[in-house]
Amino acid sequence: MTTADRYPVAELDNLPDDIRTQILAVQEKSGFVPNVFLKLARRPDEFRAFFAYHDALMLREGGLTKGEKEMIVVATSAPNQCLYCVVAHGALLRIFEKNPLIADQIATNYRKAPITPRQRAMLDFALKVSTASYAICDADFEELHGHGFSDDDIWDISAIAAFFALSNRMANAAGMMPNPEFYLMGRVPREKKAG
Structure with a gap:
């Protein structure tokens, strides 16, 4: 048995409507369903709680850019040896920073x-x-204040690092593997859709 098979992914057709709708929206936007969605969907209440907190942290407007938030995820996931988070969030980091090298350097x-x-x-x-x-x-805190971070920014840094420590451990325990699509995202130009 491979690590990717530790816990089977949920079947999309068997999921509650709200979760299926959320996953289909992600698929529409990205062109594929990231494995984390189908792995966590096997427990709907935990799925909802996980993504509600994820979105509250990662989509919140504040003093950190989207790229800086992804830097935190990649930098903290690397010592935890979370292949899924380093690869998947490395892709987002490359996209947000418009830099094909940055994720590997940060990790x-x-x-x-x-x-x-x-x-x-x-x-x-x-x-x-x-x-x-x-x-x-x-x-x-004094060091971070000296760099212009507010107390709310420091809370965000802390919460993102702590949340992804949980995510890293669950991804490793579940044998969650990154989708192949993540490896090239942000490294090569996207093909333009005909239209």
Whole structure:
């Protein structure tokens, strides 16, 4: 049995209407159904809670850009060795930053990536939340304030890092594998639709 087979994906036709509608909307937009949707849909209440919190964090307007939020996901998912999140969110990072190299750089060693000192401080803190939250202290907040982050921004950094720590662990436990489509997204130009 391969790791991808640990928990079977849900059958789209057997899902509650609200979840099926949500998944079909994602498929319409992206051209495929990311595996995370069908893996988590096997437990509808958890699916709803997971994606409600995901969307509250990742779609919220605030001091972090969409690209910076994805930087947090990729940087914190790498030490947790979450293949799914590094690959899937790496694709989104490449798209939002319009940079085909950035996701690999962030995942491997964000300290050498061509990012701003502000973004480096953000990722330093996100990694601390993800891997050593017991060591967070007032100096961490002072450092981030010095880079222009508000207390709400720091909450967002913390919440994203913490949420994806949960996501990383569930993806690894479930044997969730990235869809092949994610690997090329943001690396090569999209084909224009005829019209």
